[in-house]
Amino acid sequence: MHDYLSWAPYHWPDCNWCTKGTTHLSHTDSWTMCPYVVHDGKVNPDVRTLPDSPAVVSMSQSVLYNSVAYALTKTGTYSQNAASFIDAFFLSSKTGMHPNMNFGQMVRGPGKDHQVGTFTGVLDLRGLVKVVNGINLLKAAGSADWTSARDKAMMSWMNQYISWLQTSDIGKQVASKANNHYTFYVNQLAAAKMYVGDTQGATAALQDYFSHQYLDQIAASGEQPFEAVRTRPYHYRCFNLEAMITNAKLGDQLGVNLWNAKSKYGATIQTALDYTMALNPKGEDVSDIFPHVAAIAAAYGDPAGKYAAFLQKQESNYKSTPFWFYDQTSALPNSPAAHSTHKREVGLKPMMIAFSCPAVFALSPVTELEDGLYVTCDQLEPFYLLTQPLGTNSTITV
Template sequence: MKHVIASLILICCYAFMPFPPDKAVVEVLRGQVLAEAAWALQQAPVTVTSEVCVRSVGGKHDFYSEGDYWWPVPGYPDSPYVQKDGLTNPANFTAHRSAMIRFSRIVGALASAYRITGDTQYVHAAQRHLQAWFTDTATLMHPNLLYAQAIKGRFTGRGIGIIDTIHLMEVAQGVLVMQYDATFDRTLLDGVKKWFREYLHWLTTHQYGKDEMNAKNNHGTCWVMQVAAFARLTRDSALLQFCRNRYREVLLPNQMAADGSFPLELARTKPYGYSLFNLDAMVTICQILSDGDNNLWTFQLPDGRSIHKGIAYLYPYVAGKNHWPLKPDVMYWNEWPVAHPFLVFGALTFQRQDWFNTWKGLEHQPDHPEVVRNLPVRHPLIWL
């Protein structure tokens, strides 16, 4: 009975939209989705084995990246790197992250096109990339992040590097969308889910994963977001409930201020970009984990803090960036905002046409590497 009532409520809410929510998003995205999928159909797989960094202590199949804000000391090339918060060092190794982002983009585009058209050619194309990354012993990536966001002279890897695999979220979600197609190879599907189960085990048991889970800012948010996305694919109900509790008991109470802002992000040298990023992650958690028995969208703390308050706080500065009350970010100020998932997911959930219109008018296919790096949900259709 509870599910029937929830469905009736949703139907009543949708009556205030000019057309059903999925159709509204398709109307905006159809052209670009099909164009991007046409590109994706032509792409050959590129995995972590395609390029190796000599500074990595891992092997050919190990993901490797370097901390973005760490730099050499001028005149002392062999000294340990030093931090310049918010300032990206372009000489650091990012090839594996770029390959993963490309993988995410390909699967996200193919799954989106499949959702619109039902055409199995998109499923066939996606399987080539899934096999290369997860089951082909010659090209697969090991299901851990032991060597992510290393720092020369200091760390061979860090828990903070786990944030790099936010770009596997749309891969997992794309598989979730396409898995019931009759042409999806069941052996491959089992292999993909096995990889994600193993990665989830590492994320939840290794000290790096524990450190990242306990991070007090966007890193802790992104740990929950990733685990939720991967656990939904593997049907790990215990982890899904753990993530719901983590959102309600840790993330929202410890990160959001009374006005809906995120003080730990506002304290950074890029407060605008980090606030957008953390809100996107919080909203995506609500999108993934809400169901008939758990509605994180409507959950609020006794003092009224909620995800709606978070969107309401930041939305005016997206619709009118010139009203942002703090100094501009030290880098990439001009590149934000774009068509953030918090706008479209929030608009459909809370029936806010103004939020939807703002999302509709922003850039849906950003190509700046820093923006793409901080925008893990770029194909909203597969998340609805």
């Protein structure tokens, strides 16, 4: 009852082994009798039969919005809402979840190996950053609803979750990955450490990311090879942008400028945003990038107005959206734009560095992007060699 549970979204039952004339398997029987295989980007609709994944998204957003509303209005209903959502999801003895993701994104099928979650399940709790932000708002606004007892209980939950992230087999698996899964893992680890007052540990986690996996995540062109190789490349480019920007924002809050961190090929987060912004989504949702355009404009400046022009063209009311209010230079005191008198763009020209296989391939000829979905260095290499955005999304079969 207290364990978070979700199914791996891209896994489908493969029962072709069933002998002719065998009685048709029930929906639930297939979960334990059929092997499941991965089809990247194709969501199995029955994953929606479990409520936990959408519930954690709704909870985290509700905590943040109600906390913002309380800070702006000092209306007690909003702080009461935020506290009650946190109680229900984390702290209640009846409904609170255990501080782990042991059963997140389980891959169904026969055998004990399919009775635990996968490394991809940690991603489901990426909204934890919003929860931490919401609680910090309640504290700063002096909410009487965020009591010392609640704070102590949440501190205990966070400390246990930090330990799980760093010591569990699943947590260690995520920490070894090279794509968006690790970027979002660092979001959670740093935010949780910040909550419990371990600012040194939070800073170390962020700096470790920017000095290791980040180095191979952005090519000189701004392409993100580990995301571009997927069947939904525009979505995944934007997804990893979200996580990279969040890591830079967390660093900014800690007094560290990570916005100018460069990949092995001399590219920054801004380079990656500019590259993705120039792409044709080709049937994917262009709105995935809107919040990230606003964030980059706030962090790096927009003197030529290219980011404003893009948003105006794509969503003319963008200044009325929540993401616009989130992304203001005044909220990023350590960003390049905050230290530029003329708010000029500070994008750095990428260096011309010869391609070499990402570090993750030093120990294995393949790396795992999702459970059961692998890619080789040779498959990624063409994306590192691009000099400008392709006119269409181009993916490699993995």
